Amino acid sequence: QVYLVESGGGVVQPGGSLRLSCAASGFSFSTYGMHWVRQTPGKGLEWVSLISYDGTNQYYADSVKGRFTVSRDNTRNRVFLQMNSLTTDDTAVYYCSKMAIYGQSSIYFHYWGQGAQVIVSS
Amino acid sequence: QSVLTQPPSVSGAPGQRVTISCTGSASNIGAGFDVQWYQQPRGAAPKLLIYGNTNRPSGVPDRFSASKSGTSASLAITGLQAEDEADYYCQGYDTSLGYVFGSGTKVTVL
Numbered sequence: 636q637v638y639l640v641e642s643g644g645g646v647v648q649p650g651g652s653l654r655l656s657c658a659a660s661g662f663s664f665s666t667y668g669m670h671w672v673r674q675t676p677g678k679g680l681e682w683v684s685l686i687s688y689d690g691t692n693q694y695y696a697d698s699v700k701g702r703f704t705v706s707r708d709n710t711r712n713r714v715f716l717q718m719n720s721l722t723t724d725d726t727a728v729y730y731c732s733k734m735a736i737y738g739q740s741s742i743y744f745h746y747w748g749q750g751a752q753v754i755v756s757s
Numbered sequence: 758q759s760v761l762t763q764p765p766s767v768s769g770a771p772g773q774r775v776t777i778s779c780t781g782s783a784s785n786i787g788a789g790f791d792v793q794w795y796q797q798p799r800g801a802a803p804k805l806l807i808y809g810n811t812n813r814p815s816g817v818p819d820r821f822s823a824s825k826s827g828t829s830a831s832l833a834i835t836g837l838q839a840e841d842e843a844d845y846y847c848q849g850y851d852t853s854l855g856y857v858f859g860s861g862t863k864v865t866v867l
Contacts (some may be wrong), residue, residue: 659863680846680848682856682857682858697854737809738809740810741790743808744795744805745808746805747802750802
């Protein structure tokens with residue numbers, strides 16, 4: 636059984652920082668890429684970032700590039716999202732998701748955590 | 758504003774068939790990228806329903822089916838049940854934007 640548990644959410648002021656963590660279990664963590672996806676009532680689901688299985692490659696949505704950093708610790712089966720220079724537009728529920736590949740190159744979101752709420756407000 | 762457009766809501770009586778459309782463009786669905794579908798009950802996380810346009814993961818009932826043609830995709834639910842009441846999202850890849858999701862469709866069981 637795959638389990639993904641996010642933590643680290645909370646309330647932060649604009650311009651502040653927050654670090655999300657996602658603890659994974661039930662699969663061979665070090666062999667899978669991991670996504671972060673966020674969801675707001677207004678904008679729906681938005682892909683945020685992807686990190687490769689070994690951490691050597693990171694990809695970001697334009698909306699967070701230069702402010703967010705994804706990393707992972709394969710010895711502890713955890714993936715992290717460091718969020719800096721936060722704005723009210725970053726207010727959302729943040730999900731981590733186990734990456735899967737179909738065919739030669741179709742990447743999708745196989746399993747999801749329960750989400751962590753991030754509220755950016757003064 | 759989502760790159761993949763879905764109807765805001767669809768509804769049906771128990772046992773009926775409903776379909777949800779997902780309309781994209783030449784830079785995503787029309788470019789040949791696969792479409793996935795996710796189910797999100799109220800207050801819960803999304804769950805993978807369909808991958809690779811038409812494939813169901815193990816455990817997903819065969820009441821759920823999907824197809825893709827041109828710049829659009831669709832999800833069908835046959836024999837609608839009360840437990841199917843949820844939000845449904847399509848997902849694909851866009852050559853300019855990366856991984857993209859549809860605007861979401863709320864399915865109501867009457």
